[in-house]
Amino acid sequence: MESPANLLIVVDAGHGGWDNGAQFEGRLEKDDNLRLALAVERALRAQGVDVLMTRSTDVFVPLNDRARMANEADADLFISLHRNSFPEQTEGTKGVENFIYLTAPLETSGRAAQLVLVELNEVGVQRMIGVSRGNYAVLRRTNMPAMLLEMGFINNEEDNRLFDEKLEEYAQAIARGILAYFGINYRTPSQPLPSGEPVVENEIYDMQELLEQRYGFGLRPTGRFDEATKKAAVIALQIELNGAYDAQIPVDGILGPRTLNAIRPFRQGSKGGLVALLQVLLILNGYDPGEVDGNFGPKTSAALRFFQRDHFLTPDGIAGPKTFAALVGA
Ligand SMILES: [Zn+2]
Numbered sequence: 344m345e346s347p348a349n350l351l352i353v354v355d356a357g358h359g360g361w362d363n364g365a366q367f368e369g370r371l372e373k374d375d376n377l378r379l380a381l382a383v384e385r386a387l388r389a390q391g392v393d394v395l396m397t398r399s400t401d402v403f404v405p406l407n408d409r410a411r412m413a414n415e416a417d418a419d420l421f422i423s424l425h426r427n428s429f430p431e432q433t434e435g436t437k438g439v440e441n442f443i444y445l446t447a448p449l450e451t452s453g454r455a456a457q458l459v460l461v462e463l464n465e466v467g468v469q470r471m472i473g474v475s476r477g478n479y480a481v482l483r484r485t486n487m488p489a490m491l492l493e494m495g496f497i498n499n500e501e502d503n504r505l506f507d508e509k510l511e512e513y514a515q516a517i518a519r520g521i522l523a524y525f526g527i528n529y530r531t532p533s534q535p536l537p538s539g540e541p542v543v544e545n546e547i548y549d550m551q552e553l554l555e556q557r558y559g560f561g562l563r564p565t566g567r568f569d570e571a572t573k574k575a576a577v578i579a580l581q582i583e584l585n586g587a588y589d590a591q592i593p594v595d596g597i598l599g600p601r602t603l604n605a606i607r608p609f610r611q612g613s614k615g616g617l618v619a620l621l622q623v624l625l626i627l628n629g630y631d632p633g634e635v636d637g638n639f640g641p642k643t644s645a646a647l648r649f650f651q652r653d654h655f656l657t658p659d660g661i662a663g664p665k666t667f668a669a670l671v672g673a
Pocket residue numbers: 357358364365372425426
């Protein structure tokens with residue numbers, strides 16, 4: 344079985360910039376493709392998979408460049424995302440179709456494309472057209488298993504409704520299908536708790552006890568991530584930074600520039616007290632990083648990316664000053 348950490352997937356949002364792709368009543372294919380591509384990127388990264396985007400904004404990227412990027416990065420799989428269109432409404436102009444190259448082997452590209460469709464079918468589509476062969480440049484010029492997914496017809500109202508309503512589910516289905524191809528189990532991402540809702544009291548209580556045991560400054564466990572707990576977390580951060588980097592920050596529980604500037608960003612693979620504190624903070628915020636063991640593994644990375652995404656930070660899995668500020672509610 345592969346490890347997600349060893350995989351590089353290229354997610355290619357079709358068209359972009361002056362190239363709108365298909366359009367229907369003001370709806371542009373390039374925008375739909377990018378929305379889905381960004382959601383697929385998030386879904387894959389949340390599983391600890393590395394992703395290369397051929398574009399992350401509304402820019403034009405030549406087809407040759409898209410394929411070259413994937414080849415030069417020695418990617419493991421290439422997926423191009425599109426919306427289909429047809430000049431006139433007929434019975435066939437609806438549903439999902441996944442293309443592989445004319446001569447692509449069925450046991451690689453064909454199987455990967457099929458697995459993605461199986462997962463999309465689970466979510467529900469208007470019609471499953473299936474895997475087809477097509478002479479697309481990005482499929483012809485890429486050296487790895489590759490597919491071009493036409494995610495419904497842009498000139499079919501029901502396909503559009505499904506696309507908008509199920510975007511996140513479709514993105515996760517695509518990620519599941521890709522991981523299945525590599526023999527990796529998809530882990531259900533930890534769901535962030537709605538703000539203001541009662542949090543998992545026991546877990547917060549446990550973290551408050553842990554903070555008190557480890558740093559000992561009289562925090563009284565309440566089962567709620569309250570102001571006293573936030574201040575305690577900042578004190579813990581200051582103690583850890585002083586210990587790790589001899590930062591000599593006054594331990595006052597105030598998250599000022601001196602404390603923030605002392606944070607050296609760290610990521611998956613790191614170990615130690617700061618990692619354990621990050622795990623405690625993720626749990627306090629309602630995310631699931633796994634055991635508080637001071638080992639920054641894929642589960643902690645996935646939880647961190649979810650937290651970052653939900654707080655409008657770059658979901659890069661890197662714990663830096665902005666992330667810590669958000670974690671303590673600053
Ligand atoms: Zn297209």
